Amino acid sequence: MHAATFFDGVGWREGVVELVDGRVWLSDGHSAAGLPRLDGVVLGGFTDHHVHLQLVDHAQLSGSRLGRVVDLGGNPGVLRRLARGGIKNAPATRDSGTFSIPHPHPLVEFAGAFVAAPGGYPSDREWAPEGSVREVADERAAADAVAEMADAGASCLKVTSNSTAGPVFSDDLFRTIVGIAASRSLPVVAHAEGPGEAQRVVALGAARLAHAPFTERLDDEEIARQAASASWISTLAIHDGPARAIAIDNVRRFHAAGGTVLYGTDLGNGPMPNDLNAREVAALREAGVHADALLxxxxxxxxxxxxxxxxxxxxxxxxxADPLAARPLIPADLKV
Known part of the structure; x- marks a missing residue:
């Protein structure tokens, strides 16, 4: 047994780590006097709030530093199976000296299919997996799409509003979708792209933006409004040039205004590690998200x-504590 400091998702606490049947366990509470102390700190696996599991070799996530992933657009039947069965890989164990321990694999949450206006993004994209888009023309179709995602086990609803790539929902229909989703306890996560879209969808009730706004610089008044009503998923590292600079500036001011910034990479959008992404972490730090705020x-x-x-x-x-230095805690770490 070892005394250990750990992060519980809110703050730092004291506990005890011990080896039971070849697995390291953490328990809460103060340790007995004289117990050796673990040289380092402990925390749970991280969350990537924006991934697309059907666009990557998701088996590689097993054994990564991710404890949870949130898929924001895919075939709901496929994602339901992944969420229920878990992400697995082979071999299922790795040698750690004396013990053979299982590869950890992340929990899967998902939005299900993209909900889009007829002909809207990403209905015409070749990368969109079969069965991953629901084109919604009216309130009845919206109710059907929401019911389908809720019944599949979705934890949120992904709605697209990309005016640079095709039609978007009217204000009335977007607001209606938000209301129907709320009746099934599904917060709306919006892909907002194009002039004014980030401002519009949050004003219409979107609870979260799938990407920190990158089309244009939001004024400070709008930043304050959004900080009070919505959260942003970062996805800063997918951008280059002006879009990256705009997104980082928006995040810096949103975070300073008390807004909730969530780590997300848009995994599947180009080459990136199936793990904690150092480029995304660096971009968050550049935007002023440091220390416990980064955690x-x-x-x-x-x-x-x-x-x-x-x-x-x-x-x-x-x-x-530097998240990029994290690795799985193994039995060998408890050797005195």
Whole structure:
């Protein structure tokens, strides 16, 4: 047994780590006097709030530092199976000296299919998996789409509003979709792209933006409004040039205004690691999201949960914890 400092998703606490049947467990509470202390800090696996599992080799996520992923657009039947069965890979174990421990694999949450206006983004995109788009023309079609996603087990609804790539919903129909989704406890996550779209969809009730606004610089008044009513998923590293600069500037001011910024990479949108993305973390830091704020953006799972992936930052303290230095906590770490 070792005393350990851990991050519970809100703040730093004290607990005990011990080896039980070849697996490292974390428990809450103060340790007995004289117990050796783990040289480092412990936290749960991180969350990527924007992925597309059908566009990547998702088996590679097993054993990564991600404890949870949120798929924001795919075939709901496929995603339901992944959420229920878990992401698996082979081989299922790895050698850690004395013990053979399972590869951790992330929990899967999902939005299901993209909900789009007829002919709207991404209905004409070759990359969109079969069965991953529902084109909604009216309130009845909206109710059917929401019911389908809710019944499949979705935790949110992905609605697209990309005026640079095709038609978008009218204000009335977008607001109607938000209301129908709320009746099934599904917050709306909106892909907003094009002049005025980020402002419009949040004003119409979107709870979250799938991408930090990158089309244009939002004025400070709009930043304050959004900080009070919506959260943003970062996805900063997918951009280059002016779009990247605009997105980072918007995030910097949104974060400073008290807005909730969530780590997300849009995994599947071009080459990137099936793991914690160093470029995304660097971009968040450039936008002023540091220290505990960065950990909150990464939304690590509760490390006290029985199924939690436990990550270890060797030699770190709460003041020096760097998520990029995290690795799985293994039995060898408890050797005195």
């Amino acid at each position: 909150h953006a990464l939304s690590p799972l509760d490390p006290l949960a029985p199924s939690a992936t436990l990550l270890f930052l060797p030699g770190a303290s709460p003041a020096t």
